[in-house]
Amino acid sequence: MVGIRIRTLLMALGLMAGGAQAEEAYIVLQSTTSTQNSGLLDHILPGFEAETGIDVRVVAVGTGQAIRNARNGDGDVLLVHAREAEEKFVADGWGVERFDVMYNDFVLVGPKSDPAKVGGGTDIVAALKAIAQATAPFVSRGDDSGTHKAELRQWKEADIDVAAASGGWYRETGSGMGATLNVASGMEAYVLTDRATWIAFGNKGNLEILVEGDPRLFNQYGVILVNPEKHPGVRAAAGQRFIDWLLGEVGQGAIASFRLDGQQLFFPNAR
Incomplete structure (x- = not known):
């Protein structure tokens, strides 16, 4: 799922090495109050953390603030729901690539x-x-x-x-x-x-x-890796691993399985 451009970028930064992986024991996820308050993140993150050993530290704020935080380098991955603002974030060079996740x-x-x-x-x-x-x-x-x-x-x-x-x-x-x-x-x-x-x-x-x-x-959510070329401190390898998991079969299944009172709250649609 990782594109050639992203792999090349990560390798150029030396973040694919085992030593770098060991240093990336956690990532900071800038996300929205809706993913946190609904209970979605509490439902899906333990599976990723158990599989990878990477802790996900969530900052749950409004999408506008999450984007500003990520632009300032205060995060590794952005999971929000304002497509136009997300696309501008990438176009301006602050993010590597945007992917649909769920709606x-x-x-x-x-x-x-x-x-x-x-x-x-x-x-x-x-x-x-x-x-x-x-x-x-x-x-x-x-x-x-x-x-x-x-x-x-x-x-x-x-x-x-x-x-x-x-x-x-x-x-x-x-x-x-x-x-x-x-x-x-x-x-x-x-x-x-x-x-x-x-x-x-x-x-x-x-x-x-x-x-x-x-x-x-209609309410679409997207996920973006913060660009390590803008902020060298970004935990790019671990962040991309989280994105790949979220867009993959296990992550998408975890999103689909989250229900309250028998109602499905989010619908995965990664392509």
Whole structure:
């Protein structure tokens, strides 16, 4: 699965030698709150660590922050969900190559009372227009995460200026998905969330899924090795070994086997 370019790069850096492998007893994975809060990483990482002896140290933040951390050299592998930003990360030379790993989707959650009357819909843009028209409370992560980026794309398509509504019916938490869902639960507000975090979330209160199934809510995850030519301290051999495992039969099977309450949370689609 490792491309010729990647192998050549690793060999040129002398990272394929046994001594280098021994020094690479761990990697730092910059990833998202959704992979951590859902329990996915706790489910899949022990298998990789047992097979390879490589410890995976996870930094779980919003996608935007994870990319900035990786660009600063504070990580070896990036596992996030904002394709355009990921592709730019590679195009700018900070990452070696991007691979699809898995997907799920976003859902619009809101109070059972549903003041904007969007329940049962499958059109996210129409739902957001209705929420804005009703000035019903909406809680956003507001943290440049993959979920926040996806939400802003939908508001833009709906031609709604949420910046103008900030502090009124539109509230930003600047926090992760779990904390934002807690705020939405307390306010009985609408919120866009990834389905995996929603399923794992324990404080649903009066919230429920109101809009789902729109193709615009597709949520793809990608994995990238941080470029050791930019940051020589990157544990490239161990990082690439993790990527190969994640994209291979065992890693993809581990992703597929992760379930909560009988529901599959992520769907592997490495090519």
